[in-house]
Amino acid sequence: MIRIVIAGPRGRMGREAVSLVHRTEHFNLVAVVDRVNEGKTLAELDGFPAIESPIFTDLERCLQTVQADVLIDLTTPEVGKRHAEVALRYGVRPVVGTTGFTDDDLARLTQIAEEKKIGAIIAPNFAIGAILMMKFAQMAAKYFPHAEIIELHHDQKLDAPSGTALKTAQLIQQVRSSFMQGHPAEKETIEGARGALYDGMRIHSVRLPGLVAHQEVIFGGDGQTLTIRHDSFNRASFMSGVRFSVETVMKLETLVYGLEHLIE
Numbered sequence: 001m002i003r004i005v006i007a008g009p010r011g012r013m014g015r016e017a018v019s020l021v022h023r024t025e026h027f028n029l030v031a032v033v034d035r036v037n038e039g040k041t042l043a044e045l046d047g048f049p050a051i052e053s054p055i056f057t058d059l060e061r062c063l064q065t066v067q068a069d070v071l072i073d074l075t076t077p078e079v080g081k082r083h084a085e086v087a088l089r090y091g092v093r094p095v096v097g098t099t100g101f102t103d104d105d106l107a108r109l110t111q112i113a114e115e116k117k118i119g120a121i122i123a124p125n126f127a128i129g130a131i132l133m134m135k136f137a138q139m140a141a142k143y144f145p146h147a148e149i150i151e152l153h154h155d156q157k158l159d160a161p162s163g164t165a166l167k168t169a170q171l172i173q174q175v176r177s178s179f180m181q182g183h184p185a186e187k188e189t190i191e192g193a194r195g196a197l198y199d200g201m202r203i204h205s206v207r208l209p210g211l212v213a214h215q216e217v218i219f220g221g222d223g224q225t226l227t228i229r230h231d232s233f234n235r236a237s238f239m240s241g242v243r244f245s246v247e248t249v250m251k252l253e254t255l256v257y258g259l260e261h262l263i264e
């Protein structure tokens with residue numbers, strides 16, 4: 001039995017994760033961390049099954065009160081960073097889906113995980129199709145070094161570019177020489193027209209109601225283009241990756257950033 005705390009249970013992802021943990025026989029939801037509702041149980045909140053998991057508004061107090069193995073964090077960038085650090089310090093393995101972490105954040109958390117010799121997973125995307133899309137993009141970049149990333153998300157998303165787009169850009173960067181794409185003399189007549197710049201390649205972020213989570217990587221070569229696209233149409237698409245991460249983090253002794261390191 002893996003004892004789990006979920007932070008952000010009332011969010012779009014958090015609700016799916018509560019349902020996943022509830023229906024998985026060897027998972028036990030020992031508590032949740034919410035912004036409000038201290039002292040209640042999940043069962044008292046609208047739209048949740050009859051789960052008696054206590055609600056805390058502070059992760060430290062939660063981990064001082066309940067015994068947990070894994071923290072699933074699905075909150076906001078600032079909260080997610082703080083939660084991952086607190087969990088590691090309490091010997092609880094973080095599985096973080098929250099995006100918006102910088103390289104410095106990842107380095108600090110990696111150091112703590114190594115000091116504590118416990119596993120942690122920070123996964124910018126839990127959907128298997130998105131992980132394959134990133135892997136295929138990295139393969140393609142060896143042959144097509146000119147790439148632009150277009151990520152498209154719902155308009156309630158806080159961070160831009162998405163964690164997935166940043167991860168994709170890093171994977172492409174690893175297999176191509178650094179260079180600036182486009183015409184050396186190009187000028188934006190409206191600021192931002194060419195998107196964000198990551199090591200010479202452009203990332204474009206679309207935010208619209210109706211979208212969930214989508215990404216296209218377009219590669220250009222001599223007389224041809226190649227487009228690799230992934231679409232998540234609902235948040236259930238992320239849940240097999242959350243389940244896999246919870247099971248896998250129990251066997252790790254360091255921090256892994258991205259599920260592409262864990263799937264064959």
Ligand SMILES: NC(=O)C1=CN([C@@H]2O[C@H](COP(=O)(O)OP(=O)(O)OC[C@H]3O[C@@H](n4cnc5c(N)ncnc54)[C@H](O)[C@@H]3O)[C@@H](O)[C@H]2O)C=CC1
Pocket residue numbers: 007008009010011012013014033034035057074075076077079096097098099100123124125126127238
């Ligand atoms: N890795 C992946 O596959 C995926 C990652 N995400 C990421 O997960 C995060 C959450 O996304 P959504 O569920 O769409 O957002 P959301 O806005 O629906 O949910 C966030 C929840 O966090 C809660 N929260 C805020 N501060 C808190 C605190 N101090 N303690 C406890 N809870 C707190 C909010 O009340 C809210 O319920 C985002 O960073 C998003 O980018 C989203 C989808 C997939």
Ligand SMILES: O=C(O)C1=N[C@H](C(=O)O)C[C@H](O)C1
Pocket residue numbers: 099124125126153154157158161162163164165212213214
């Ligand atoms: O906020 C979201 O919705 C998503 N966030 C993650 C990201 O930033 O890449 C994963 C997925 O794209 C959905």
